[in-house]
Amino acid sequence: MKADIRVALVGNPNTGKSTLFNVLTGLNQKIGNFPGVTVDKKVGYTQLPDGRTAEVVDLPGTYSLYPKSQDESIVFSVLADRSNALVPDMVVVILDATNLKRNLLLYTQVADLKIPVIVALNMMDMAAKAGIIINVDDLAMKLGVPVVPISARKVNGIDKLKEVISNTNHIALQQSSIDVRSIAPQIVDSISTELSIENPYFALQLAHQHEHLKFLSPEQSDRIEQLELEHGFHSQKAQGAETLARYAFINELLYDTVKTPATAQDETFSNKIDRVLTHKVFGFVIFFAILLFMFQAIFSWASYPMDLIESFFMWAQDALNATLPPGPLTSLLVDGVVAGLSGVLVFVPQIAILFAFISILEDTGYMARVTFMMDRLMRKVGLNGKSVVPLIGGFACAVPSIMSTRTIENWKDRMITIMVTPLVACSARLPVYTLLIALVVPADKVWGIFSLQGLALTAMYVFSLLSAIIVAWVFKLILKSRERGYFIMELPVYRMPRWSNVAFSMYDRSKSFVLQAGKVIIAVSIILWVLSSYGPGDRFEKIDKKYAQTEYTFNFNPQDLKTLIAREKLESSYAGALGHFIEPAIRPLGYDWKIGIALITSFAAREVFVGTMATIYSVGGGDGDTASVLHKMRDAKDPKTNKPVFTLAVAFSLMMFYAFAMQCVSTVAIVYRETKDWRWPAIQFAYMTVLAYVVAFVTYHLLK
């Protein structure tokens, strides 16, 4: 879409910036990447009252232009770099009216870059409720920019904001807040002259941030470094002096324009809730109760739509088999594409429900309290309070969870979190566990309430979290870091979740899962179909010829003969050859070559295991009916010993293998994208595969 002007949204975290963005752009937005860095770029469009279209760029929430994380570093680059394709025509700085002082720090920094600025004063209703009186006109006059009171949640003042955007011209009108040059006069002057920069604050920021700015050439950066040495520039001292000067300006400004009561009301309300939610005992009890409820919901609520999706695809497969002429193309469509599609879509209900919970917990402010409660525990094993969110998210899918580690400022904490998140039992392991548990664990009840199968599944989940924590602790001992960890975090007041945001997050995450993981899974399904339907050389023809001989046609009935042929064909197919090839390696774990095929295909995505089992056993059965995989696996017998293949030892050994092995192409790809270094996904893949083999081996021999 072509836009007439570009508006950037800037603000502190928890100020309602995303809500304002959603209100302005509706669903008319797309998520991409900022060039060169892995920071999500959200862009949308809005219609202005004068008929023009404005492109709105949502920049990551930050407390200042001095970045503490990768996400935050993008803000200064986008605002200051005039050659950037995304350079905005104007900036809307969104301020939380209930906490103007801290919010204004970022405003004064942005304003000093001399880009046209509009202030959107959000949460005016909350401020009024808390008894905070703001003289908006006076504030606007003193700042020299338009100040628009809004309430993004209640969609108040948005029309007025759009009107002001369309009336704002391209000249920056704001008053200067502080004398920037006086902080470090020599360095500001010399950088301004040498790089011909007019804006002194831009020059000062270059002195601070030149090492990390992509738009500076290496020569420019080196020159700035040299100038800093010449003039004895000390970055932290200069930043401290600047912050003090800005707050002095802000205090004076607020003294004249804002009246605040001694204690705000929502603050005391939040404190009352916190007395319970972060209580020594109840705090943890409630947290675990919420987790338990979440999993209960994911498993029981999701089962209805999942059953529907499954029976729809079963019906579709039968219908296609009945209507289409038999042949390789029909087989490819039914057993390859449709089966693969079903394997992807069946996860959507679980992913949607999990992200509904995560977004509610984040929106209400509860997630920050979880971080607060868990930090000490997490730090002991080399993680961080903020690692709790990715770890919990890992129960759904490691891919978005690894993306969410960007909020962890400390490099080492972030790397360890990324390394162990794939160990948490994600939803792709669920169908594997469910199938294997149903095979070997009886459906009995313990004490009349807990089902044995449910307990086995819960044990696998708890086990996954424990293994993640133990591995994290090992990484803590190995990884070296010079960087100091810190934990300075705002605890936002409790609020009601915004249901439109929750719905949007459910839609957005499900969509990206279907698009990203779906491609891989369907491709694997098709490859697998080819591998199991064709064999090297003329082996298939030989089998047909062999069974056409009279000694077979005479001695067997047609049905048994068909089964015999199909089994021998699978064994001679490419898939069978691969399975046989790795069989010596997996024999010690108790697996045969058929399971070997499933292991190979699962290295693309774990859930492919179930589909592979379905393919192998329905191909092996030869009659092509869609009876459930479970029965076929239960009936599966070792052809030599005639004993069942899936014993308790084999099933648990397999579950352990799936618990540890890095069988997910999407995760490997995302780890590379987030770390920008092939060594990390390589180390992760290696340690997980070794662990998987060793633990599966031990399990098999203990239970055998």
Next chain:
Amino acid sequence: MKLSQLEVGQKGIVKEFTDLEMSVKLMEMGCLPGEEIRVDRIAPLGDPIAIRVAGYQLSLRKFEASTIILHKN
């Protein structure tokens, strides 16, 4: 007196910092010399703590709190 020595509910006024790197981060978040701080809560496991400063609630670790020196009163 360090901030980390205050009990829940006690108040103090920030005097200075003992750690430059930490002070820059704390000041950005509104923990400035002259500002009043009240300890609102201590996490269930004894660390971190939650303080009220500049009209909002901030959590920080005990170690970070120990770099903030308060005025005697």
